[in-house]
Amino acid sequence: MIEVKNVSKQFGKLQILKDISLTLSKGECVAMIGPNGCGKTTLIKTILGMVIPTKGDTFFEGKSIQNEYAYRNKIGYMPQIGRYPDNMTIGQIIQMMKDIRSDHDNLDEQLYINFKLGGLLEKKMRTLSGGTTQKVSAILAFLFNPDVLILDEPTAGLDPVASEILKEKISSEKAKGKLILITSHLLSELDDMITQIVFMQDGNISFHKGIQELLDETGEQKISKAIAHYLKQTQHV
Amino acid sequence: MFKITKIVLLDILKSKFVLFYTLLLFVMSWSVFNLEDNYAKGILSLLNLILLTIPLVSIMFSTSYLYNSSEFVELLLGQPLKRSRIWISFYAGLSLALTLAFLVGTGIPVLIYAFSTVGIMMIVIGVLITIVFISLAMLCSILTRDKAKGIGLSIVLWLFFALLFDGIVLFLLFQLSDYPIEKMMIGVSALNPIDLSRILILLHLDQSALMGYSGAIFKDFFGTTSGMIVSLSALCAWAIAPFLISLKRFNKKDL
Numbered sequence: 130m131i132e133v134k135n136v137s138k139q140f141g142k143l144q145i146l147k148d149i150s151l152t153l154s155k156g157e158c159v160a161m162i163g164p165n166g167c168g169k170t171t172l173i174k175t176i177l178g179m180v181i182p183t184k185g186d187t188f189f190e191g192k193s194i195q196n197e198y199a200y201r202n203k204i205g206y207m208p209q210i211g212r213y214p215d216n217m218t219i220g221q222i223i224q225m226m227k228d229i230r231s232d233h234d235n236l237d238e239q240l241y242i243n244f245k246l247g248g249l250l251e252k253k254m255r256t257l258s259g260g261t262t263q264k265v266s267a268i269l270a271f272l273f274n275p276d277v278l279i280l281d282e283p284t285a286g287l288d289p290v291a292s293e294i295l296k297e298k299i300s301s302e303k304a305k306g307k308l309i310l311i312t313s314h315l316l317s318e319l320d321d322m323i324t325q326i327v328f329m330q331d332g333n334i335s336f337h338k339g340i341q342e343l344l345d346e347t348g349e350q351k352i353s354k355a356i357a358h359y360l361k362q363t364q365h366v
Numbered sequence: 367m368f369k370i371t372k373i374v375l376l377d378i379l380k381s382k383f384v385l386f387y388t389l390l391l392f393v394m395s396w397s398v399f400n401l402e403d404n405y406a407k408g409i410l411s412l413l414n415l416i417l418l419t420i421p422l423v424s425i426m427f428s429t430s431y432l433y434n435s436s437e438f439v440e441l442l443l444g445q446p447l448k449r450s451r452i453w454i455s456f457y458a459g460l461s462l463a464l465t466l467a468f469l470v471g472t473g474i475p476v477l478i479y480a481f482s483t484v485g486i487m488m489i490v491i492g493v494l495i496t497i498v499f500i501s502l503a504m505l506c507s508i509l510t511r512d513k514a515k516g517i518g519l520s521i522v523l524w525l526f527f528a529l530l531f532d533g534i535v536l537f538l539l540f541q542l543s544d545y546p547i548e549k550m551m552i553g554v555s556a557l558n559p560i561d562l563s564r565i566l567i568l569l570h571l572d573q574s575a576l577m578g579y580s581g582a583i584f585k586d587f588f589g590t591t592s593g594m595i596v597s598l599s600a601l602c603a604w605a606i607a608p609f610l611i612s613l614k615r616f617n618k619k620d621l
Contacts, residue, residue, distance in 0.1 A: 177444055179444065180621065181620060201445060204444075206444040211437070212438065212441075213438060214435065214438050215434075216377050217373075225369075229442075230445065
């Protein structure tokens with residue numbers, strides 16, 4: 130569904146992405162992990178067309194995304210830190226997004242109901258806590274029933290209850306056969322839903338494997354241990 | 367197309383700053399017309415006040431607004447929207463909001479106290495100058511990622527156009543006073559939107575007599591319809607060119 134082909138990105142002298150190729154297909158739940166500053170967010174942003182790669186191209190359903198924008202109708206994106214116009218209320222933001230996106234037929238307001246934001250609709254974005262802002266971002270990402278969900282650190286800043294609601298939502302969307310791409314530091318949080326892991330380091334993809342494959346190769350039971358094992362292995366070689 | 371413009375416009379109109387700016391303009395215009403019994407004098411005093419405040423407010427407010435909206439721009443870029451459309455909407459939203467503030471703050475008093483060709487000319491020029499400096503602000507904010515640098519750049523631009531430019535022109539005039547440079551001065555004045563506006567208004571007030579021989583040459587050029595069209599187009603070019611450069615850069619920008 131999404132194909133990243135030989136993408137490199139350079140900011141000044143700093144090379145963030147080094148010739149990355151990645152294929153993500155429908156129905157997968159891909160976790161993208163790696164140390165801070167390894168290029169996860171940059172890679173996500175190239176897929177969204179927010180960062181324009183120095184070299185290479187990205188294809189969405191077989192079509193290049195260069196100078197395209199309509200494909201983003203099929204993507205729901207939840208940024209790491211969502212900031213919104215200070216003077217707008219939650220209700221206005223949601224209404225604005227509905228105005229911008231034309232597909233109103235099958236709105237998915239489940240998260241909105243579960244997060245119980247109904248009473249906060251009149252609150253201005255400026256007055257919201259980080260967690261509530263994250264909730265708004267999550268609601269917006271899921272609202273239009275997109276085929277692809279890109280979630281950048283979705284559970285960071287959410288309280289355990291909200292984080293549980295979100296995880297359930299992600300699982301149920303995954304069951305519908307959507308492609309879900311998540312970046313996260315906290316692996317244990319995701320253990321039960323991800324099907325593939327992309328491990329990034331210094332702008333390279335160290336590996337891109339299915340969970341089962343990874344567990345079998347390393348002989349471990351838990352994903353976090355398997356990754357630690359894998360890293361030790363590669364360092365010794 | 368108009369959805370985002372509307373959002374930006376409403377967002378700005380809700381901020382207290384625009385209200386304050388409108389009030390400031392209103393108090394300024396109203397008091398100037400009440401101090402002077404002759405409306406032409408009033409226009410002249412108001413002109414000097416306006417040519418300092420409008421550029422300053424337009425460029426500073428727009429630059430800081432654009433920096434503060436960077437996350438909002440990012441949010442919009444994740445949506446199925448064309449990049450250029452987002453940037454154009456911000457330009458339109460800022461221009462509409464500040465133009466509205468100017469029309470209410472200065473436009474109404476001018477129409478009440480000095481309803482004349484010069485009055486209307488002044489309103490048109492006020493609107494143009496507002497847009498010119500918003501356009502420059504858009505360029506400033508796209509040239510650097512750093513908010514402090516961007517705002518610094520916008521202050522420098524304002525200082526240059528409002529104060530330094532005149533100093534340089536004066537210096538050149540004295541240095542080259544032996545040569546017939548009056549005609550060249552017309553071309554030089556087109557390089558500064560503030561000067562251009564000032565000359566346009568002054569020449570409609572018959573104050574050009576104060577400007578000596580250059581004034582006569584200016585009157586010859588700017589006083590005619592074709593001269594006015596040329597100078598108004600120059601102002602329009604100032605309103606569009608910096609914006610187009612910023613648009614081109616925005617389309618390639620990483621966010």
